[in-house]
Amino acid sequence: MRVLVTGYLGYVGPAVVAAFQNAGHHVIGFDNGYFEDCVDPLEPQPVPDGDIRRDVRDVGPGDVTDVDAIVHLAGLSNDPLGELAPALTPDINHAATLRLAALAKAAGCPRFVFASSCSLYGAAADCASPLEETAPLRPVSAYAQSKAACERDLGALADDRFSPVFLRFATAFGASPRMRFDLVLNNLVAWARTTGEIRVLSDGTPWRPLVHIKDMAQAMLRAATAPRDIVHARPFNIGRDDNNLTVADLARLVQNQVPGTHIAITGENGSDPRSYRVDFRRAHRELPDFRPEWTVEMGCEEVDRWIRARELTADDFQSHRFIRLKHLQFLQEQGRVGADLRLCAAPALAGAPR
Numbered sequence: 001m002r003v004l005v006t007g008y009l010g011y012v013g014p015a016v017v018a019a020f021q022n023a024g025h026h027v028i029g030f031d032n033g034y035f036e037d038c039v040d041p042l043e044p045q046p047v048p049d050g051d052i053r054r055d056v057r058d059v060g061p062g063d064v065t066d067v068d069a070i071v072h073l074a075g076l077s078n079d080p081l082g083e084l085a086p087a088l089t090p091d092i093n094h095a096a097t098l099r100l101a102a103l104a105k106a107a108g109c110p111r112f113v114f115a116s117s118c119s120l121y122g123a124a125a126d127c128a129s130p131l132e133e134t135a136p137l138r139p140v141s142a143y144a145q146s147k148a149a150c151e152r153d154l155g156a157l158a159d160d161r162f163s164p165v166f167l168r169f170a171t172a173f174g175a176s177p178r179m180r181f182d183l184v185l186n187n188l189v190a191w192a193r194t195t196g197e198i199r200v201l202s203d204g205t206p207w208r209p210l211v212h213i214k215d216m217a218q219a220m221l222r223a224a225t226a227p228r229d230i231v232h233a234r235p236f237n238i239g240r241d242d243n244n245l246t247v248a249d250l251a252r253l254v255q256n257q258v259p260g261t262h263i264a265i266t267g268e269n270g271s272d273p274r275s276y277r278v279d280f281r282r283a284h285r286e287l288p289d290f291r292p293e294w295t296v297e298m299g300c301e302e303v304d305r306w307i308r309a310r311e312l313t314a315d316d317f318q319s320h321r322f323i324r325l326k327h328l329q330f331l332q333e334q335g336r337v338g339a340d341l342r343l344c345a346a347p348a349l350a351g352a353p354r
Protein backbone atom coordinates (compact mmCIF):
# COMPACT_ATOMS: atom_id res chain seq x y z
CA MET A 1 0.00 0.00 0.00
CA ARG A 2 1.17 3.57 -0.74
CA VAL A 3 0.43 5.85 2.21
CA LEU A 4 0.75 9.61 2.46
CA VAL A 5 1.57 10.64 6.05
CA THR A 6 1.11 14.38 6.62
CA GLY A 7 2.79 15.97 9.64
CA TYR A 8 5.49 13.29 9.58
CA LEU A 9 8.14 15.71 10.89
CA GLY A 10 6.31 16.17 14.20
CA TYR A 11 6.23 14.33 17.52
CA VAL A 12 3.89 11.48 16.56
CA GLY A 13 4.86 11.30 12.86
CA PRO A 14 8.11 9.32 13.21
CA ALA A 15 6.30 6.49 15.03
CA VAL A 16 3.69 6.44 12.25
CA VAL A 17 6.28 6.28 9.46
CA ALA A 18 8.02 3.42 11.30
CA ALA A 19 4.78 1.48 11.91
CA PHE A 20 3.73 1.60 8.24
CA GLN A 21 7.21 0.85 6.91
CA ASN A 22 7.65 -2.07 9.34
CA ALA A 23 4.37 -3.47 8.04
CA GLY A 24 5.78 -3.34 4.48
CA HIS A 25 4.01 -0.23 3.19
CA HIS A 26 5.47 2.53 1.00
CA VAL A 27 5.36 5.83 2.91
CA ILE A 28 5.41 9.33 1.45
CA GLY A 29 5.93 12.04 4.06
CA PHE A 30 4.29 15.46 3.72
CA ASP A 31 5.17 18.38 6.00
CA ASN A 32 6.06 22.06 5.87
CA GLY A 33 8.88 21.50 8.38
CA TYR A 34 8.05 23.81 11.29
CA PHE A 35 9.96 21.49 13.65
CA GLU A 36 12.59 20.32 11.19
CA ASP A 37 15.42 21.54 13.47
CA CYS A 38 13.96 19.98 16.61
CA VAL A 39 15.18 16.47 15.84
CA ASP A 40 17.14 14.57 18.47
CA PRO A 41 20.75 13.91 17.45
CA LEU A 42 20.87 10.61 19.39
CA GLU A 43 17.76 9.18 17.72
CA PRO A 44 17.37 10.10 14.05
CA GLN A 45 13.87 9.63 12.71
CA PRO A 46 12.88 6.99 10.14
CA VAL A 47 13.21 8.18 6.56
CA PRO A 48 10.08 7.88 4.42
CA ASP A 49 10.27 6.50 0.88
CA GLY A 50 9.21 9.86 -0.56
CA ASP A 51 9.03 13.40 0.79
CA ILE A 52 6.81 16.38 -0.08
CA ARG A 53 7.78 19.63 1.62
CA ARG A 54 4.75 21.91 1.42
CA ASP A 55 2.23 23.79 3.51
CA VAL A 56 -0.94 21.72 3.77
CA ARG A 57 -2.92 24.80 2.67
CA ASP A 58 -1.12 24.50 -0.69
CA VAL A 59 -1.72 20.79 -1.28
CA GLY A 60 -2.34 20.01 -4.94
CA PRO A 61 -3.79 17.12 -6.95
CA GLY A 62 -0.31 15.81 -7.77
CA ASP A 63 0.37 15.20 -4.06
CA VAL A 64 -2.38 12.60 -3.74
CA THR A 65 -2.16 10.61 -6.98
CA ASP A 66 -1.57 6.85 -6.64
CA VAL A 67 -2.13 6.89 -2.89
CA ASP A 68 -4.10 4.10 -1.18
CA ALA A 69 -4.49 5.83 2.18
CA ILE A 70 -3.83 9.20 3.76
CA VAL A 71 -2.94 9.55 7.42
CA HIS A 72 -3.50 13.20 8.26
CA LEU A 73 -1.52 14.52 11.23
CA ALA A 74 -0.41 17.93 9.93
CA GLY A 75 -1.82 20.94 11.70
CA LEU A 76 -1.63 23.15 14.76
CA SER A 77 -1.46 20.45 17.39
CA ASN A 78 -2.62 21.85 20.72
CA ASP A 79 -4.72 24.57 22.36
CA PRO A 80 -1.94 27.21 22.70
CA LEU A 81 -0.97 26.83 19.01
CA GLY A 82 -4.63 27.16 18.08
CA GLU A 83 -4.70 30.54 19.87
CA LEU A 84 -1.46 31.87 18.30
CA ALA A 85 -3.24 33.26 15.24
CA PRO A 86 -6.89 32.40 15.88
CA ALA A 87 -8.05 33.55 12.45
CA LEU A 88 -5.68 31.04 10.79
CA THR A 89 -6.51 27.99 12.91
CA PRO A 90 -9.64 27.11 10.90
CA ASP A 91 -7.69 27.58 7.63
CA ILE A 92 -4.86 25.23 8.63
CA ASN A 93 -6.74 22.67 10.69
CA HIS A 94 -10.12 22.61 8.99
CA ALA A 95 -10.22 24.11 5.47
CA ALA A 96 -6.90 22.54 4.45
CA THR A 97 -8.00 19.15 5.82
CA LEU A 98 -11.20 19.31 3.79
CA ARG A 99 -9.30 20.32 0.66
CA LEU A 100 -6.82 17.47 1.12
CA ALA A 101 -9.67 15.00 1.60
CA ALA A 102 -11.61 16.30 -1.43
CA LEU A 103 -8.49 16.00 -3.60
CA ALA A 104 -7.85 12.51 -2.26
CA LYS A 105 -11.41 11.44 -3.00
CA ALA A 106 -11.27 12.89 -6.52
CA ALA A 107 -8.00 11.02 -7.12
CA GLY A 108 -9.58 7.72 -6.05
CA CYS A 109 -7.84 7.34 -2.67
CA PRO A 110 -10.28 5.18 -0.68
CA ARG A 111 -9.17 5.73 2.95
CA PHE A 112 -8.53 8.89 5.01
CA VAL A 113 -7.35 8.44 8.60
CA PHE A 114 -7.84 11.67 10.53
CA ALA A 115 -5.90 12.46 13.73
CA SER A 116 -8.71 13.76 15.89
CA SER A 117 -8.59 14.26 19.64
CA CYS A 118 -10.44 13.36 22.82
CA SER A 119 -10.23 17.08 23.60
CA LEU A 120 -13.36 17.53 21.50
CA TYR A 121 -15.29 16.10 24.48
CA GLY A 122 -14.06 19.25 26.24
CA ALA A 123 -15.85 20.17 29.41
CA ALA A 124 -17.50 16.86 30.22
CA ALA A 125 -20.13 17.71 32.81
CA ASP A 126 -19.96 14.37 34.57
CA CYS A 127 -16.71 12.43 34.84
CA ALA A 128 -18.35 9.58 36.79
CA SER A 129 -18.84 7.44 33.70
CA PRO A 130 -16.34 7.30 30.83
CA LEU A 131 -17.39 8.90 27.55
CA GLU A 132 -18.17 6.70 24.57
CA GLU A 133 -17.93 7.90 20.97
CA THR A 134 -21.65 8.78 21.05
CA ALA A 135 -21.17 11.35 23.84
CA PRO A 136 -21.96 14.98 22.99
CA LEU A 137 -19.01 17.07 21.80
CA ARG A 138 -18.24 20.15 23.90
CA PRO A 139 -15.01 21.56 22.46
CA VAL A 140 -13.75 24.49 24.54
CA SER A 141 -10.87 25.73 22.35
CA ALA A 142 -10.30 26.75 18.73
CA TYR A 143 -8.11 23.65 18.41
CA ALA A 144 -10.80 21.27 19.66
CA GLN A 145 -13.46 23.05 17.61
CA SER A 146 -11.35 22.52 14.49
CA LYS A 147 -11.22 18.76 15.20
CA ALA A 148 -14.99 18.58 15.68
CA ALA A 149 -15.62 20.56 12.47
CA CYS A 150 -13.26 18.26 10.53
CA GLU A 151 -15.06 15.13 11.71
CA ARG A 152 -18.42 16.62 10.73
CA ASP A 153 -17.36 17.76 7.27
CA LEU A 154 -15.14 14.77 6.45
CA GLY A 155 -18.13 12.61 7.33
CA ALA A 156 -20.13 14.44 4.66
CA LEU A 157 -17.55 13.37 2.04
CA ALA A 158 -17.98 9.67 2.87
CA ASP A 159 -19.47 7.51 0.14
CA ASP A 160 -18.95 4.06 -1.30
CA ARG A 161 -15.57 5.11 -2.76
CA PHE A 162 -14.21 7.18 0.14
CA SER A 163 -13.98 6.23 3.82
CA PRO A 164 -12.79 8.77 6.35
CA VAL A 165 -12.12 7.42 9.86
CA PHE A 166 -11.69 9.57 12.96
CA LEU A 167 -9.20 8.51 15.61
CA ARG A 168 -9.86 10.49 18.78
CA PHE A 169 -6.53 10.26 20.51
CA ALA A 170 -5.97 10.69 24.21
CA THR A 171 -3.07 12.98 25.20
CA ALA A 172 0.15 11.51 23.87
CA PHE A 173 3.25 10.51 25.81
CA GLY A 174 6.52 8.73 25.12
CA ALA A 175 9.96 9.19 23.61
CA SER A 176 10.19 10.50 20.04
CA PRO A 177 13.02 11.74 17.81
CA ARG A 178 11.02 15.01 17.78
CA MET A 179 10.29 15.17 21.47
CA ARG A 180 7.68 17.39 23.11
CA PHE A 181 7.63 18.48 26.76
CA ASP A 182 4.40 20.48 26.47
CA LEU A 183 2.41 17.26 27.00
CA VAL A 184 1.39 16.47 30.54
CA LEU A 185 3.18 13.17 31.23
CA ASN A 186 6.43 14.13 29.49
CA ASN A 187 6.29 17.52 31.22
CA LEU A 188 5.79 16.19 34.76
CA VAL A 189 8.58 13.62 34.36
CA ALA A 190 10.89 16.40 33.12
CA TRP A 191 10.06 18.63 36.13
CA ALA A 192 10.68 15.71 38.47
CA ARG A 193 13.99 14.62 36.98
CA THR A 194 15.51 18.07 36.37
CA THR A 195 14.33 19.98 39.48
CA GLY A 196 13.15 17.44 42.06
CA GLU A 197 9.75 19.15 42.05
CA ILE A 198 6.69 17.92 40.10
CA ARG A 199 4.90 21.13 39.21
CA VAL A 200 1.19 20.77 38.51
CA LEU A 201 -0.09 24.12 37.25
CA SER A 202 -3.79 23.23 37.53
CA ASP A 203 -5.50 22.18 40.77
CA GLY A 204 -4.76 18.55 39.83
CA THR A 205 -8.41 17.46 39.57
CA PRO A 206 -8.91 17.34 35.75
CA TRP A 207 -9.12 13.88 34.20
CA ARG A 208 -6.70 13.24 31.35
CA PRO A 209 -6.72 10.04 29.32
CA LEU A 210 -3.25 9.21 28.00
CA VAL A 211 -1.83 7.16 25.12
CA HIS A 212 1.66 6.25 23.96
CA ILE A 213 2.73 7.44 20.49
CA LYS A 214 3.49 3.85 19.40
CA ASP A 215 -0.06 2.81 20.30
CA MET A 216 -1.34 5.84 18.33
CA ALA A 217 0.73 4.69 15.34
CA GLN A 218 -0.58 1.14 15.67
CA ALA A 219 -4.16 2.48 15.67
CA MET A 220 -3.49 4.46 12.47
CA LEU A 221 -2.05 1.37 10.78
CA ARG A 222 -5.06 -0.74 11.82
CA ALA A 223 -7.53 1.96 10.74
CA ALA A 224 -5.84 2.31 7.35
CA THR A 225 -5.95 -1.43 6.67
CA ALA A 226 -9.20 -2.54 8.39
CA PRO A 227 -12.15 -3.73 6.28
CA ARG A 228 -14.09 -0.72 5.05
CA ASP A 229 -17.36 -1.44 6.86
CA ILE A 230 -15.62 -1.40 10.26
CA VAL A 231 -14.17 2.09 9.93
CA HIS A 232 -16.34 3.89 7.36
CA ALA A 233 -17.06 7.44 8.66
CA ARG A 234 -16.75 6.28 12.27
CA PRO A 235 -15.00 7.74 15.31
CA PHE A 236 -12.82 5.61 17.60
CA ASN A 237 -11.45 6.72 20.96
CA ILE A 238 -7.80 5.65 21.05
CA GLY A 239 -6.13 4.89 24.37
CA ARG A 240 -6.33 2.41 27.26
CA ASP A 241 -9.03 2.43 29.90
CA ASP A 242 -6.43 2.11 32.68
CA ASN A 243 -4.64 5.25 31.36
CA ASN A 244 -7.54 7.50 32.45
CA LEU A 245 -6.02 9.45 35.36
CA THR A 246 -6.41 12.77 37.11
CA VAL A 247 -3.39 15.03 36.81
CA ALA A 248 -2.79 14.60 40.57
CA ASP A 249 -2.81 10.78 40.17
CA LEU A 250 -0.36 11.12 37.32
CA ALA A 251 1.92 13.27 39.49
CA ARG A 252 1.98 10.47 42.09
CA LEU A 253 3.00 7.91 39.44
CA VAL A 254 5.76 10.25 38.29
CA GLN A 255 6.88 10.56 41.91
CA ASN A 256 7.17 6.75 42.09
CA GLN A 257 9.39 6.84 39.00
CA VAL A 258 11.63 9.61 40.38
CA PRO A 259 11.84 8.90 44.13
CA GLY A 260 12.63 11.74 46.51
CA THR A 261 10.69 14.30 44.49
CA HIS A 262 8.08 16.68 45.86
CA ILE A 263 4.65 17.35 44.30
CA ALA A 264 3.69 21.05 44.08
CA ILE A 265 0.08 21.62 43.02
CA THR A 266 0.39 25.34 42.28
CA GLY A 267 -3.05 25.93 40.73
CA GLU A 268 -1.48 28.97 39.02
CA ASN A 269 -3.33 28.25 35.77
CA GLY A 270 -6.66 28.26 37.63
CA SER A 271 -9.28 25.60 37.20
CA ASP A 272 -9.05 23.78 33.90
CA PRO A 273 -12.40 23.35 32.13
CA ARG A 274 -11.03 20.44 30.08
CA SER A 275 -11.72 17.28 32.03
CA TYR A 276 -12.95 14.01 30.62
CA ARG A 277 -12.76 10.28 31.22
CA VAL A 278 -12.96 8.24 28.05
CA ASP A 279 -14.18 4.75 27.20
CA PHE A 280 -11.73 3.09 24.79
CA ARG A 281 -13.50 -0.25 24.31
CA ARG A 282 -14.85 0.32 20.77
CA ALA A 283 -11.38 0.37 19.17
CA HIS A 284 -10.25 -2.63 21.24
CA ARG A 285 -13.35 -4.57 20.20
CA GLU A 286 -13.60 -3.59 16.57
CA LEU A 287 -10.27 -2.43 15.09
CA PRO A 288 -8.67 -5.72 13.97
CA ASP A 289 -5.54 -6.63 15.96
CA PHE A 290 -5.39 -3.28 17.78
CA ARG A 291 -3.78 -3.93 21.18
CA PRO A 292 -2.44 -0.79 22.89
CA GLU A 293 0.46 -1.88 25.04
CA TRP A 294 1.84 1.12 26.87
CA THR A 295 0.79 1.89 30.44
CA VAL A 296 1.47 5.24 32.06
CA GLU A 297 4.07 3.63 34.34
CA MET A 298 5.97 2.30 31.28
CA GLY A 299 5.83 5.78 29.74
CA CYS A 300 7.20 7.46 32.88
CA GLU A 301 10.10 5.05 32.87
CA GLU A 302 10.82 5.56 29.16
CA VAL A 303 10.66 9.35 29.28
CA ASP A 304 12.80 9.46 32.42
CA ARG A 305 15.42 7.28 30.71
CA TRP A 306 15.35 9.60 27.66
CA ILE A 307 15.95 12.66 29.85
CA ARG A 308 18.77 11.04 31.83
CA ALA A 309 20.54 9.77 28.69
CA ARG A 310 20.70 13.38 27.41
CA GLU A 311 21.42 14.99 30.80
CA LEU A 312 18.61 17.44 30.08
CA THR A 313 18.30 20.50 32.35
CA ALA A 314 15.18 22.41 33.37
CA ASP A 315 16.14 25.16 30.91
CA ASP A 316 16.55 22.59 28.13
CA PHE A 317 13.17 20.95 28.47
CA GLN A 318 11.39 24.32 28.67
CA SER A 319 13.19 25.63 25.58
CA HIS A 320 11.63 26.16 22.15
CA ARG A 321 13.12 22.86 20.95
CA PHE A 322 10.53 20.95 22.95
CA ILE A 323 7.59 23.37 23.35
CA ARG A 324 5.55 23.75 20.16
CA LEU A 325 4.20 27.26 20.86
CA LYS A 326 7.64 28.60 21.82
CA HIS A 327 9.17 27.16 18.65
CA LEU A 328 6.65 28.80 16.32
CA GLN A 329 7.16 32.11 18.18
CA PHE A 330 10.93 31.62 17.84
CA LEU A 331 10.55 31.08 14.07
CA GLN A 332 8.40 34.22 13.86
CA GLU A 333 11.01 36.29 15.75
CA GLN A 334 13.67 35.02 13.36
CA GLY A 335 11.53 36.00 10.37
CA ARG A 336 11.35 32.36 9.27
CA VAL A 337 7.57 32.19 9.70
CA GLY A 338 5.35 35.00 8.44
CA ALA A 339 2.17 36.48 9.91
CA ASP A 340 0.26 33.95 7.81
CA LEU A 341 2.15 31.12 9.60
CA ARG A 342 3.81 30.10 6.36
CA LEU A 343 7.45 29.14 6.44
CA CYS A 344 9.52 31.63 4.45
CA ALA A 345 12.10 30.37 1.99
CA ALA A 346 15.56 30.32 3.57
CA PRO A 347 17.48 33.49 2.59
CA ALA A 348 20.29 32.88 0.09
CA LEU A 349 23.72 33.17 1.74
CA ALA A 350 25.81 36.05 0.38
CA GLY A 351 28.35 34.68 -2.06
CA ALA A 352 26.79 31.24 -2.06
CA PRO A 353 26.59 29.57 -5.46
CA ARG A 354 23.08 29.74 -6.96
Ligand SMILES: NC(=O)c1ccc[n+]([C@@H]2O[C@H](COP(=O)([O-])OP(=O)(O)OC[C@H]3O[C@@H](n4cnc5c(N)ncnc54)[C@H](O)[C@@H]3O)[C@@H](O)[C@H]2O)c1
Binds near residue numbers: 007011
Ligand atom coordinates in the same frame (compact mmCIF):
# COMPACT_ATOMS: atom_id res chain seq x y z
N1 LIG B 1 0.21 14.95 20.70
C1 LIG B 1 -1.00 14.72 21.22
O1 LIG B 1 -1.18 14.60 22.45
C2 LIG B 1 -2.19 14.57 20.32
C3 LIG B 1 -3.40 14.16 20.87
C4 LIG B 1 -4.52 14.10 20.05
C5 LIG B 1 -4.40 14.41 18.70
N2 LIG B 1 -3.20 14.79 18.20
C6 LIG B 1 -3.11 15.16 16.79
O2 LIG B 1 -2.10 14.39 16.18
C7 LIG B 1 -1.43 15.17 15.19
C8 LIG B 1 0.07 15.12 15.41
O3 LIG B 1 0.38 15.63 16.71
P1 LIG B 1 1.89 15.90 17.14
O4 LIG B 1 1.93 15.81 18.62
O5 LIG B 1 2.81 15.07 16.34
O6 LIG B 1 2.05 17.42 16.72
P2 LIG B 1 3.37 18.21 16.22
O7 LIG B 1 3.07 19.65 16.41
O8 LIG B 1 4.57 17.65 16.85
O9 LIG B 1 3.42 17.86 14.67
C9 LIG B 1 2.54 18.45 13.73
C10 LIG B 1 3.23 18.40 12.39
O10 LIG B 1 2.37 19.05 11.42
C11 LIG B 1 3.16 19.93 10.65
N3 LIG B 1 2.34 21.05 10.22
C12 LIG B 1 1.71 21.96 11.00
N4 LIG B 1 1.11 22.88 10.24
C13 LIG B 1 1.36 22.54 8.95
C14 LIG B 1 1.00 23.11 7.70
N5 LIG B 1 0.28 24.25 7.64
N6 LIG B 1 1.42 22.51 6.57
C15 LIG B 1 2.15 21.36 6.62
N7 LIG B 1 2.54 20.77 7.79
C16 LIG B 1 2.13 21.37 8.94
C17 LIG B 1 4.28 20.39 11.56
O11 LIG B 1 5.41 20.84 10.82
C18 LIG B 1 4.56 19.14 12.38
O12 LIG B 1 5.55 18.36 11.77
C19 LIG B 1 -2.04 16.55 15.25
O13 LIG B 1 -3.06 16.66 14.27
C20 LIG B 1 -2.65 16.60 16.62
O14 LIG B 1 -3.74 17.50 16.69
C21 LIG B 1 -2.09 14.86 18.97
